[in-house]
Amino acid sequence: MNGLTELILKIGKVDRRWIFIVLAIVVFIPILVPIGMPIRATVTTKVVYDTIENLPPNSNVLVSIEYSPSTKPENHPMAISILRHLFKNDHKVFVTCLWPDGQFMAQDALKQVAKEEFGKIYGEDYVLLGFRPGGEAVIKGIVSNIRKLYTVDVNQTKIDEIPMMEGIYKFSDFAFLFTVSAGFPGTVEWVQYASDPTGVPMSSGVTSIQVNEVMPYVQAGQMKGLLAGMPGAAEYEALIGQKGSATSGMDAQSIAHLVIVLFIILGNAAFFIERQRSRKY
Amino acid sequence: MSTTIILGAWIAVFLTFGIFSYLYKDNPFYKTAEHLFVGISAGYWTSLFFWTQIQPNLFGRLWPSSNYSSDSFWYMIYNGLGFFYSPGFPNGGVDKGHEIHNVVLGIPNIHYLIPFALGIMMLLSLIPKISWFARWGIAYTVGMAAGLRAYGFLNSNVIGQIKGTAASFSDPNLPFWSLTSPSIFNSIVILVGTITGLLYFYFSKEHKGILGKISKVGIYFLMISFGASFGFAVMGRISLLIGRFVDLIKYSGSEYYNATLWILVAMIIILGYDAFKNRGNNSSVSKDAA
Numbered sequence: 135m136n137g138l139t140e141l142i143l144k145i146g147k148v149d150r151r152w153i154f155i156v157l158a159i160v161v162f163i164p165i166l167v168p169i170g171m172p173i174r175a176t177v178t179t180k181v182v183y184d185t186i187e188n189l190p191p192n193s194n195v196l197v198s199i200e201y202s203p204s205t206k207p208e209n210h211p212m213a214i215s216i217l218r219h220l221f222k223n224d225h226k227v228f229v230t231c232l233w234p235d236g237q238f239m240a241q242d243a244l245k246q247v248a249k250e251e252f253g254k255i256y257g258e259d260y261v262l263l264g265f266r267p268g269g270e271a272v273i274k275g276i277v278s279n280i281r282k283l284y285t286v287d288v289n290q291t292k293i294d295e296i297p298m299m300e301g302i303y304k305f306s307d308f309a310f311l312f313t314v315s316a317g318f319p320g321t322v323e324w325v326q327y328a329s330d331p332t333g334v335p336m337s338s339g340v341t342s343i344q345v346n347e348v349m350p351y352v353q354a355g356q357m358k359g360l361l362a363g364m365p366g367a368a369e370y371e372a373l374i375g376q377k378g379s380a381t382s383g384m385d386a387q388s389i390a391h392l393v394i395v396l397f398i399i400l401g402n403a404a405f406f407i408e409r410q411r412s413r414k415y
Numbered sequence: 416m417s418t419t420i421i422l423g424a425w426i427a428v429f430l431t432f433g434i435f436s437y438l439y440k441d442n443p444f445y446k447t448a449e450h451l452f453v454g455i456s457a458g459y460w461t462s463l464f465f466w467t468q469i470q471p472n473l474f475g476r477l478w479p480s481s482n483y484s485s486d487s488f489w490y491m492i493y494n495g496l497g498f499f500y501s502p503g504f505p506n507g508g509v510d511k512g513h514e515i516h517n518v519v520l521g522i523p524n525i526h527y528l529i530p531f532a533l534g535i536m537m538l539l540s541l542i543p544k545i546s547w548f549a550r551w552g553i554a555y556t557v558g559m560a561a562g563l564r565a566y567g568f569l570n571s572n573v574i575g576q577i578k579g580t581a582a583s584f585s586d587p588n589l590p591f592w593s594l595t596s597p598s599i600f601n602s603i604v605i606l607v608g609t610i611t612g613l614l615y616f617y618f619s620k621e622h623k624g625i626l627g628k629i630s631k632v633g634i635y636f637l638m639i640s641f642g643a644s645f646g647f648a649v650m651g652r653i654s655l656l657i658g659r660f661v662d663l664i665k666y667s668g669s670e671y672y673n674a675t676l677w678i679l680v681a682m683i684i685i686l687g688y689d690a691f692k693n694r695g696n697n698s699s700v701s702k703d704a705a
Contacts, residue, residue, distance in 0.1 A: 154438045161653065165660055177596050207658025209649065234463050269466040270563055285512035292512045326567030331577055342651035353597075353605065354579020356571060359576045363647065364654040383657040390653045 136380045137214060139407055146404020160393045163358050164385035171385050178352055180335040180371040181359030185310070186219050194412065195225045196276075198324065201233035201316035205341050210337055211367035211380035212238060212339030213314045219374050221254055226298050227333065228308070230284075231265040236286065254280040257296045264288035269319035273327040277305040289335035311336035339366060378383075416671050424666045426676045431659055432682050442689070465503065472529060473510035476524045482531060487521040580605050608636040 173194045175183070189195070197216065201209040220227050230245065231237045240262055248254040256262075266272045275283035281303060283292055293299050301307060305328050313336065315321040321338040329336040335358050340348050342363030351357045359372055364387060367380035433448030478493040490508065497504035519525045533552040540549035580602070591599045615633030622630045630703065667675035 144500050151439060153480065157656075161656055162660055165475070165657065165664060205651075207661070208654045234467060264468060270560075270567070274563070279607065282514070290511075313685065323567070325575075326571040327563075330571045339569075342647040342654060343644075345647045346640065350576060350579075351571070354576050358573050362544070363650055364657070365650070379661065383661070386660075387650065387653055389651070390656075394649060394653075 140141045142400055142403050145400045146408070157390060157393060160389050161386045165382070166369055166387050168209075168382060169317045169385045171388055173365075173372045173381060173384060175373050176362075177371040177372065178349075178360045178362065179298075179366050180351075181244060182312075182357075182361060183219070184222065184371065184393065185335065185337055185358040186216070186312075189223065189225060191224050193225045194228065194307060195220055196228050196230065196305070196308040196311045197240075198311065198313040198315075199230060199240040200232045200320040201239060201314055201341075202233055203289035205316040206239070207379070207383065208341045208364050209314050209316055209339065210243065211364070211371065211378050212361050213239065213243045214378060215370040215374055216312050216314070216339065217243055217374070218251070218376060219370075219401060221248060221252040221259070222374070224293070227260040228298075228302070229260065229262045230272075230276065231263075232269060232323075233316075234265045234267075236249050237265040241288070257291070258298055261296055261298055262288045264397075270323050270327055272340075273319070273323055277328050277332060279304060280307075306332045306334055308334055309336075310334070313338045315339070317344065317362060318339045321348050321357075322351075325356055337361075339370075357394055361395070421671055421674075424671045425674045425678070427664050428678045431663060432678055434599070436682060436686065438522060439670060439686065444686075470503060470509060471511045471536055473527060474504065475511040476513050476527045477522070477531065478508035479513050480505075480510040481510035488541075489521050545591055580609060607632070612636050 148292050165330050182319055186195075197213075197220070208262070217227065227248070229240045231240055239337045243258060243265060244262060248256075248260050249387060252366075254260055263280075264285055264287060267273075272283065281299075284293055286292055287296060311324060311334055315324075315338055320338055321344070324336060324338070328334065335360045337360065338348065339361035340363070345360070347363045348357070348360060351363075364380050364383055367378075370386045371378045371381050424605040425647070429444075430451070436442055437445040437504075458589070473536045478490060493504055493508060497506050517525045519538040522528070533555055536548040542544045546690070552627040571640060574617045589597060589599055589602075593601070611629050611633035613633070615622075615637065617630075618624070620626055663675045665671075667673055
């Protein structure tokens, strides 16, 4: 027992760089040698899937991309999976970006899914309207008159010359909104300025750090489900039956969490033992 | 594979390891990566704002090409700027398909002169004597943002949240007990958490007696919320680490000339040599590790 106490105290005083090395190893090994841990969809992810599944065929769906390469491991698999689901169900996809880097992420995702996997035609099945600066003002612009805000698409083609833009004038012309968000402006602003005032249903995929901020909107029924970080993306990949980078990252994620929990327990145990000893003497 | 992609991979690997090397201690690799990040970010954002905001939305509306008239004095100003930088100020105006209205004195969309003037006023903050002009631009921005956000917050964060918290009780189809889906029990927890959390931030009365006990319950709810936030933050950071590792593994392949392995070995040798050379003087290491 005394030996165990001494070991815990020793671990409690370990140089933090050893902890970094241990974490690096436990993240690195499962990426190289996947274990294949089971992934079960949570209710919030299932609601997103069901909402898209229940949309009438050929619905106009707005997808807004608000993330940059810095959160690509979390957000990009969500964008890929959602696009796969939308194109599989033959919906028309309109893509906007509130972040400048989002345009590159959207181009990357559309090239992979729309062009290479589904062979969809630009301008008829999907359109990339691109980035516009202004944050909430852009959302307000899309809500009131999208054509005033987007006079040209990302290829500088006039909006009036794009076939699938026929009949699209304002936000309420869309059947559904999905945002892939990593911060401001993003999901919260879409709820506040677009979905709530117009009643157009929306869902979102957000980074883990945003989940606590966005979850109240889901609980209150202001949003139809949520993809929460990399696990949310992995769950969606499982639901559409097409595994991707999120699924392969989940083994490393789960094991890293276990190690972090272990370190927290050992750190706290060392703290309490130390405190007990100092009280004694 | 093209040379630029391979070179990009080598730079990405170097910068990733450069930033990671800070976990060992502050060193020239980290400093290089950090300074590159700051410099490139500043340049990137400046260029981005000009090309996405000022050029298409302001100059594109004040000097739209479809209303082009080379004789007018108004276009002479713009074409003068084009003399210095023609890609930014193409001869005859910007063609972004903007509508043209409010043409006064040959100036199309004349109301865009207001943001143009406010923007120039913001820049005047660089001249101390007339820097007060910048306040007008700031006042407009603050006033507009406050007005815009007040509605959104009231509608979605106050009214929407109250509606969402209260509505569930009146639903006869709602089960009493379920932790994973909407239930009366979950609604009660949300209601109790909201009320006790709000009362914790009520400072007009001393937190004693019943108010003290209720606010203590509020503290527990807040602690659980902070714990959940911390857990999600850790999860997010691990996800990003996984993303970097996936890229590093990809760049370790022979098609990238084993970029990861070469750069990792080189950095370890250089940092190891530095540590060996300064083995008597390890104060900086212990300070970083503390």
